[in-house]
Amino acid sequence: MNNSHLLLSIAILGGTGKEGKGLAFRWAQAGYHVRIGSRSADKAITAASEIEKMLGEGITIEGLSNLEAARGADIVVVTVPYVAHRDTLESVKNELHGKILIDVTVPLVPPKVATVQMPAAGSAAQEAKEIVGDDVQICSAFQNISHEHLLDDEDIECDVLVTGTSKEARSETIKLVEAAGLRGWDAGPLENSVVIEGMTSVLIGINKKYGSTHAGIKITGAKHSTD
Ligand SMILES: NC(=O)c1ccc[n+]([C@@H]2O[C@H](COP(=O)([O-])OP(=O)(O)OC[C@H]3O[C@@H](n4cnc5c(N)ncnc54)[C@H](OP(=O)(O)O)[C@@H]3O)[C@@H](O)[C@H]2O)c1
Numbered sequence: 581m582n583n584s585h586l587l588l589s590i591a592i593l594g595g596t597g598k599e600g601k602g603l604a605f606r607w608a609q610a611g612y613h614v615r616i617g618s619r620s621a622d623k624a625i626t627a628a629s630e631i632e633k634m635l636g637e638g639i640t641i642e643g644l645s646n647l648e649a650a651r652g653a654d655i656v657v658v659t660v661p662y663v664a665h666r667d668t669l670e671s672v673k674n675e676l677h678g679k680i681l682i683d684v685t686v687p688l689v690p691p692k693v694a695t696v697q698m699p700a701a702g703s704a705a706q707e708a709k710e711i712v713g714d715d716v717q718i719c720s721a722f723q724n725i726s727h728e729h730l731l732d733d734e735d736i737e738c739d740v741l742v743t744g745t746s747k748e749a750r751s752e753t754i755k756l757v758e759a760a761g762l763r764g765w766d767a768g769p770l771e772n773s774v775v776i777e778g779m780t781s782v783l784i785g786i787n788k789k790y791g792s793t794h795a796g797i798k799i800t801g802a803k804h805s806t807d
Contacts, residue, residue, distance in 0.1 A: 589613040590756070591653035593646045593668055594660035596627040599684055602730025603657065603722065605631050606760035608639050615642045617649030624649070634731070650675040655752070657682040658708070662689070665704055669711045676716045680749050682756070683708045683773075684722045686780040694785035696778040705743065705773035719744030719753040720773035723780045725762065726794035738796025741767035741776045763806060765799055 590607055592600045595616035608614045608631065616631075618624035624643030631641050642649070650656045650672040656679055660668045665685045685704040689697040701707035705720035712718070721742045729736045740757045742764050744750040750766050757764030767776065779797060786795045 587613070588654040589615060589652060591615040591617050591644075591646075591649035591656045593617040593649065593656065593658045593672065594664070595649075595657075596623050597659060597661075598727035599722070599725075599730070600657070600659035601627060601631055602727040603659065603684075603760060604628075604641060605634060605731055607756065608632075608635055608641050610759040612756075612759065613642075615644055615649040615653055617644055617646035619646065621645045621648070646672055647675065653679070655680045655682065655756070657684060659684045661685075662687045662699075662704060665707065666711060669708055673712045673716075676712050678715060680717045680719060680752055681708065681712060682719045682721055682753055684720075686723050686777050688781065688784075694781050694788060696781045698774055698778065702771065703774040703777050705770050705777070709745065709770060717745050717749035718770055719749050720770060720776065721753050721757060721764070723777050724783060724797050726796065728794045729796070730760070736762055736796075737798060739763045739765060739798050741765050741797075741799075743767045743770050743772045743776065745770050758806065763799075763804055765802075765804070 594600050595604050596618045604614045616624045616628045628641040628643035683705045687699050687704045699707050709718050740762045742750050742753045754764035783795045
C-alpha cells in the first residue's frame with residue numbers, strides 16, 4: 581500500500597477548539613503530521629500536548645501560531661467560529677498559494693443558530709474563496725460532524741459531504757475524511773456548500789427538539805467505494 585500521503589502535514593487553524601481538536605486527534609492517529617494553529621502559540625502548544633496525551637506514546641503534534649502552522653503545511657484546515665472566519669483567513673492568506681484549504685466553518689449567527697443564515701457570498705466556503713483568491717484550491721467539509729464524535733475511538737455513523745473548487749482537491753479531502761474514520765462523498769462544486777453548511781442549522785434544531793447532541797446525516801441508495 582502506498583502511504584506517501586501520510587507524509588503530508590496538515591495545519592488546523594483554530595485547532596485549539598472543539599472541532600479542530602477532534603480532527604487533530606483523528607488525523608494524528610492515522611499517521612499524518614498535524615500542526616495545531618492558534619492566535620496564541622502557547623495555547624496551541626497546550627492543546628497539542630493535551631491531544632498527544634490522549635493518543636499515547638510515539639505520536640507528536642506541533643503547536644504554533646496560525647501563521648506558522650499554515651506556513652509549513654501542505655493542507656490547511658480552518659475550524660473557527662464564523663465571527664473569526666474572515667480575520668483568520670486574511671491573517672494566513674499569503675501562506676496558502678498552491679495549497680488546499682479545507683473550510684469547516686458554519687456561518688452561524690447567534691442567537692438563531694437553528695436558522696439557516698448565509699453570508700452575501702452564498703456560503704462561508706464561497707466567502708473563503710473571495711478572501712484567499714483563485715490560486716488556492718478550496719474544499720468545504722465536516723460541517724455536519726459533531727466534535728463529540730471525533731474525540732473518541734468509536735465508529736462514526738455519519739457521512740461527510742465534500743464540495744470544492746476541483747475534482748482533484750475534493751479527492752484529496754475525501755482521503756482525509758476517510759483517514760478520520762468517516763465516509764466521504766464528492767458533493768460537487770464549492771457552490772453546493774450552501775446546502776451542507778445550512779444542514780448544520782437543521783441538525784442543531786433537531787438536536788434541540790429531540791434531546792440529542794450529535795445528530796448527523798447519512799447517504800443511502802448509492803454504493804460507496806469503501807462498502
Ligand atoms: N463544534 C462542533 O461540533 C462543530 C461541528 C461542525 C462544524 N463546526 C464548525 O467549526 C467551527 C469551529 O467550531 P468549534 O466548536 O471548534 O469552535 P470553538 O471551539 O468555539 O473555537 C475554535 C477556535 O477558534 C478560535 N476563536 C474562537 N473565537 C474567536 C474569535 N472571536 N476570533 C478569533 N478566533 C477565535 C479559538 O482559537 P484560538 O483562541 O486558539 O485562536 C478557538 O479555540 C465553527 O465554524 C463551527 O460552526 C463545529
